[in-house]
Amino acid sequence: AQSVTQLGSHVSVSEGALVLLRCNYSSSVPPYLFWYVQYPNQGLQLLLKYTSAATLVKGINGFEAEFKKSETSFHLTKPSAHMSDAAEYFCAVSDGVGYSGGGADGLTFGKGTHLIIQP
Amino acid sequence: GAGVSQSPSNKVTEKGKDVELRCDPISGHTALYWYRQSLGQGLEFLIYFQGNSAPDKSGLPSDRFSAERTGGSVSTLTIQRTQQEDSAVYLCASSSRGFLYNEQFFGPGTRLTVL
Numbered sequence: 001a002q003s004v005t006q007l008g009s010h011v012s013v014s015e016g017a018l019v020l021l022r023c024n025y026s027s028s029v030p031p032y033l034f035w036y037v038q039y040p041n042q043g044l045q046l047l048l049k050y051t052s053a054a055t056l057v058k059g060i061n062g063f064e065a066e067f068k069k070s071e072t073s074f075h076l077t078k079p080s081a082h083m084s085d086a087a088e089y090f091c092a093v094s095d096g097v098g099y100s101g102g103g104a105d106g107l108t109f110g111k112g113t114h115l116i117i118q119p
Numbered sequence: 120g121a122g123v124s125q126s127p128s129n130k131v132t133e134k135g136k137d138v139e140l141r142c143d144p145i146s147g148h149t150a151l152y153w154y155r156q157s158l159g160q161g162l163e164f165l166i167y168f169q170g171n172s173a174p175d176k177s178g179l180p181s182d183r184f185s186a187e188r189t190g191g192s193v194s195t196l197t198i199q200r201t202q203q204e205d206s207a208v209y210l211c212a213s214s215s216r217g218f219l220y221n222e223q224f225f226g227p228g229t230r231l232t233v234l
């Protein structure tokens with residue numbers, strides 16, 4: 001079984017400050033890891049994904065995440081927060097095996113972190 | 120359109136009524152997923168389809184929930200005899216077998232309110 005823990009249901013940072021959203025996972029097999037963002041009244045949008053090609057993953061909107069196997073972590077960072085970054089962020093894990101090995105299985109999501117940007 | 124679409128965007132129903140939620144995946148995507156997002160439970164995976172087949176239905180919350188997919192495209196999630204605890208946002212996502220890393224593209228969701 002796989003699981004995801006996001007530390008902090010709410011994170012508040014000042015505009016221009018570093019953003020750090022924490023994600024720890026547990027998986028019985030090498031995982032595929034994802035960060036999604038959800039703006040109010042919208043669906044989820046993929047920010048970035050880890051698929052074992054590189055431990056430091058760069059995504060859209062200046063976000064990046066580093067896979068650390070020893071810490072079972074995949075924390076999301078952005079050097080300088082912008083007001084438009086205010087949203088809900090979800091970390092998700094997949095074992096990538098799924099039905100017939102085609103990688104089609106459900107994602108397991110963390111509870112989400114609401115990012116607040118202070119002016 | 121280019122993305123996943125869902126209808127209706129909002130649905131208000133009375134307790135005990137049946138509802139149908141529809142999902143149109145991205146054209147050519149063979150895998151389709153349903154999730155439920157609620158305040159108390161976060162994002163829960165419900166079911167997925169590979170083509171028209173759903174190999175595992177254990178994620179559906181109860182036997183009042185069912186889902187089908189026809190023609191490898193549109194999917195319908197049906198909730199019978201709705202209860203207040205069914206109130207949530209129901210999200211649909213699709214992915215292509217070509218995406219080996221299970222990248223899922225999400226629709227905007229259907230907000231279901233059971234009175």
